[in-house]
Amino acid sequence: MKFLSFALALGAAYFLDNVVADASVAVDRLVSKRHLTKRDAGFANGGNSRNSGKGANGKPRNSANYELSFYHVNDVHSHLDEFRSSGSSCTDATKGCVGGYPRIKTVIDTTRPTHRNSLFLNAGDEFQGTLFYTLYKGEKIATTLNQLGFDAMTLGNHEFDDGDDLLANFLHNLTFPIISSNIHTKNPKLAFALLPYKIFTKHNLAVLAVTTETTAYISNPSNLTTFEDPVTAAVRTVNYIKKYHKGVNRIVALTHIGYDKDIELAQSTRDISLIIGGHSHTLIGNMTGAKGPYPTIATNLDGDEVFVVTSYRWGEYLGYIDVEFDRKGKIVSYEGAPIHLTNATAEAPKLKAQIKQWATAFSAYSATILGSTEFPLIQTTCQLEECTLGDFTADSMEDYPLGSAVAGIINAGGIRAEIDAGNITLQQALECFPFGNSITELDFTGAQLWEIFENIVSGVSSVNGLTVTSFVQVSRSIRFTYNPTNAVGSRLITLAIKGEAIDLAATYRISTLDYLATGGDNFWASRSDFVTLGTMDQVWAEYVKSKSPVSYVTDGRIATTADTVSQKGI
Known part of the structure; x- marks a missing residue:
């Protein structure tokens, strides 16, 4: 052809x-013309x-x-x-x-x-x-x-x-x-x-x-x-x-x-x-x-x-x-x-x-109960701010037992469904993470991480000028603040890891997804220096089992601020 x-x-x-x-x-079914009113459409x-x-x-x-x-x-x-x-x-x-x-x-x-x-x-x-x-x-x-x-x-x-x-x-x-x-x-x-x-x-x-x-x-x-x-x-x-x-x-x-x-x-x-x-x-x-x-x-x-x-x-x-x-x-x-x-x-x-x-093919997944959650694990706000499902997911990446990362980073767009309070099933795990992405670990300098988070909160990559197409969710060991009213490229105000302001010269091992590692959502330039570990849905499912009953509320790890002066390098 x-x-x-x-x-x-x-x-x-x-x-x-x-x-x-x-x-x-x-x-086409040609019938007598009638104007459709709001009542007709059932609005x-x-x-x-x-x-x-x-x-x-x-x-x-x-x-x-x-x-x-x-x-x-x-x-x-x-x-x-x-x-x-x-x-x-x-x-x-x-x-x-x-x-x-x-x-x-x-x-x-x-x-x-x-x-x-x-x-x-x-x-x-x-x-x-x-x-x-x-x-x-x-x-x-x-x-x-x-x-x-x-x-x-x-x-x-x-x-x-x-x-x-x-x-x-x-x-x-x-x-x-x-x-x-x-x-x-x-x-x-x-x-x-x-x-x-x-x-x-x-x-x-x-x-x-x-x-x-x-x-x-x-x-x-x-x-x-x-x-x-x-x-x-x-x-x-x-x-x-x-x-x-x-x-x-x-x-x-x-x-x-x-x-x-x-x-x-x-x-x-x-x-x-x-x-x-x-x-x-x-x-x-x-x-x-x-x-x-x-x-x-x-x-x-x-x-x-x-x-x-x-x-x-x-x-x-x-x-x-x-x-x-x-x-x-x-x-x-x-x-x-x-x-x-x-x-x-x-x-x-x-x-x-x-x-x-x-859907009868789903029965094995829907019948497998992984655990339960006391409060809903919220996904609908993940593209705008810290969300509980984002917190829980990134924490599962930081705590992944086969890894050695100090913290976890996931794109908000990688989390696709919300979890209501009550039992959590394997089917819900697959609905939250349907893409088959795998956990991986990457080393970044503190300076690179500052640039990455600046790009995310600014919505544009300083590396190639392209749009960053997702917000971020982070694990408990990362905390950052930003001012969305500042100029693009100057919005990140503070960034800390393990309770300490980030050291620009130090190296940090970060747990993330292979999708992001290869340049997905434009968080950073594509890399190949990594190996894939467990898939995100599997890692998350095991974390639910280990933490059940889950009881998560947001803790301020991502926050906006009225401060206008960057604390980079201070």
Whole structure:
């Protein structure tokens, strides 16, 4: 099979797009058009709208406008079945469980036929997070997704965790198009599975897609695959669409770059009217804890509004927005809100039965009780501050009996689920640490450690200028303070190990993960001077047994401060 380069893909795009578009039209269920109200969608959190006679920018509604409804999900992370909102498995439905593709399917099957015009889009990161991926890799995920009626999907960074070839096999089992405008690959099977954009002829609409360029160092793509700057790729693709698809004046971006980057993309481009995103697990809407409104409205280079939406994580919410385009392809009216998928949402029985059958393979893991915890081991705040699950995990690394480290460092992104108070099972250990990462030990000078923690709290590497893509959690022997209002590169105020201010000239042995050792999340430059020890899930499971009942509260090992002067070298 010949390598399908991006240039050749663009040249062939018109033919490929229209083949897929014609197939989509053939299976569309054309029913009488009815405007979907907040009540119709079952919105648990109210919703936002601008459609009472006037639309965006105060423009009057026009019968010539085109109404199109978008459903969307992102970052489901193999949560095929319902789960606790903490991220752990739903072992007791009476405690309240959310999400799951059977609930998504119910909402889609019930409400989508009420629209003459609708699209269902997936913003990536279907891989990793539960035993459905650990045991089955992409097989059961593909079987599930093919039953949902997706119109298109883009790739998240975690789709590359097990390499290009496994991903390519997964994509070839899907029955809907996969779009990427900024992933360039010389892997022929992967390249053949990707479209640079998708034209939906029925809607005079194009969907382009971009994935975070940090995938190159936070996942495991081969050296045959590269990731272009998302803004550069989006601008080029928009220009190509405008040049070669003259009748298409509605352009949507399907992204896996994160909420803040989505806003930057909106502000840095022209002609994109709607951005449907993922990656940052950002909650937006009218619910408690939301970071912004749904949709969030940004302004592009021409001063036009761009609507940014995302639907949190794990499939707890199904994104929904209904928009009206004017003749120029601009959105002039909208209504919608994320749909919260709770116990009140029925589960599609056939899909539910399939998933439950697959889950019988988990019984040995769910039945193995490692110990218990008096208080919840909190994960949801680990990317922002010290968290109890981060403390406990890093302490397990410091105390690893086969090691000789003085302290432990783990990336917050390496901890994936929360543990409720009560029994802790082996299945929960695997859900918390699904990546198969191993413990390793590295020697650092005090000066190197100061630079590492400065880079982490500043969010950018002083070594290569790249973004540090995760916060950190540390064991009890490390304590540091930082001032987040200081200038980048000057935020770390104090750093101590074993109760003493760090000695810049001394050498310290640190327990960490092989993922970080090889440059993951850009904590430090990739190294090879290490050997791997036990896997993180195994080490953690044994630590639970030895410390049970676990009783952890945060102890101030990570703290912010109003001090502005660094204590480096003092």
